[in-house]
Amino acid sequence: MITASLVKELREKTGAGMMDCKKVLTETDGDLEKAAELLRERGIAKAAKKSGRVAAEGLVEAYISDDKKVGAIVEVNAETDFVAKNEEFRSFVMDVAKQVVEKNPKDLEELLAQESIAEAGKTVQEVLVNKIATIGENMSIRRFARFETEGLIGKYIHGDGKIAVLVNMAKGDEETAKDICMQIAAAKPEYLDEASVPADRLEKEKEILKAQTMNEGKPEAIAEKIVQGRIGKFFSEICLVDQEFVKDPSKKVSQLLKEKDAEVIEFAKFEKGEGIEKKEENFAEEVMKQMNQ
Numbered sequence: 001m002i003t004a005s006l007v008k009e010l011r012e013k014t015g016a017g018m019m020d021c022k023k024v025l026t027e028t029d030g031d032l033e034k035a036a037e038l039l040r041e042r043g044i045a046k047a048a049k050k051s052g053r054v055a056a057e058g059l060v061e062a063y064i065s066d067d068k069k070v071g072a073i074v075e076v077n078a079e080t081d082f083v084a085k086n087e088e089f090r091s092f093v094m095d096v097a098k099q100v101v102e103k104n105p106k107d108l109e110e111l112l113a114q115e116s117i118a119e120a121g122k123t124v125q126e127v128l129v130n131k132i133a134t135i136g137e138n139m140s141i142r143r144f145a146r147f148e149t150e151g152l153i154g155k156y157i158h159g160d161g162k163i164a165v166l167v168n169m170a171k172g173d174e175e176t177a178k179d180i181c182m183q184i185a186a187a188k189p190e191y192l193d194e195a196s197v198p199a200d201r202l203e204k205e206k207e208i209l210k211a212q213t214m215n216e217g218k219p220e221a222i223a224e225k226i227v228q229g230r231i232g233k234f235f236s237e238i239c240l241v242d243q244e245f246v247k248d249p250s251k252k253v254s255q256l257l258k259e260k261d262a263e264v265i266e267f268a269k270f271e272k273g274e275g276i277e278k279k280e281e282n283f284a285e286e287v288m289k290q291m292n293q
Contacts, residue, residue, distance in 0.1 A: 002022060002030055006030060007021045010032060020039065021039075057078050057079060057080050057083065057273060058075065058076050058142075058161075058273070059076055059084050059161035060073065060074065060157070060162070061093045061157065061161060062164045062165070063100075065101055068152050069148065069150075070146070070147070070148045070149075071101065071146070071155060071166050072098075072145065072147075072166070073097070073144065073146075073270055074093065074097045074141065074270075075141075075143050076089075076093045076096055076140070076141050076142065077139065077140050077142050077273065078135070078139045084161060088134070089131070089135060089139075092131055095116070095127075096124070096141055097144075099114065099124060101146065102117055103117065105144075108144070111141065112125040113125065145166060147168040147265075149169070151168070151171055152173070152174065152177055153177075154177025154178055156178060161272065162271065162272050163272070164269070165181040165267065165270075167180050167181050167184065167264060167267040168264070168266045169264055170263040170264070172261070172262025176256075176257075176260045179256070180240075180253070180262075180264060181267075182246070183243065184240065185269065187240075187246055189238055189240040190238040191239050191240070192265075193240070193241045193242070194242065196239070210223050210224070210227050213227060240264065241264070242254065
């Protein structure tokens, strides 16, 4: 009988997850020492010790099926940029993208629990833990997006894995899809079109523009009309189809799509480490701290 207190004791001793602890205790008939040894052999305890370290580097990657009908974009983080250049790590990231395309997990939890397409008999989580143990850095699969279409999926990777873009085209060719992906990477639109902008975001922007206009000394009634004119600039910055086409600023993206008889349904852009708070290292302070101990 594997008790909760025994699982707790092993967890505190090794730092491994509760389910991993329970699993090895069951395998070793409750022998705490053998269970801890088994965790070390499998790299789980080693990986757990690294889990608290900030992983804000790594790669973003995209993979598209041969028929261009299914695509996925993923972000996998590591602690250093050095690891992002490691071929074993890069191969793992691509395998994760392929996994998402082929197995269609609904969320990260399901993805980690799936059997790996790259290593039969192991879950994606187990493969990840092994990579942490062998590569020697904390790593995490942070996020993914997956598109399936009757049209065409396009992708673009910028800066050797710093930015990845995936686009779902209802109509259009591969060249247009790549142009749109590059547009998204360069101009960073947040939404597809004006209809996609949430009402609360639009109202907030109108409030800001109105305050700015009234601060310029305009009466409220006139300020309202000026805001309606200025909101167009807001849309041209955050909406893909309203942006100037980066390859030819004389036309908007909407015009390009019309010329190419193309239509964008949705897109995703991942930037490596986006939104992750990195720990600021102050080496002078660190040295002083060591000297004073």
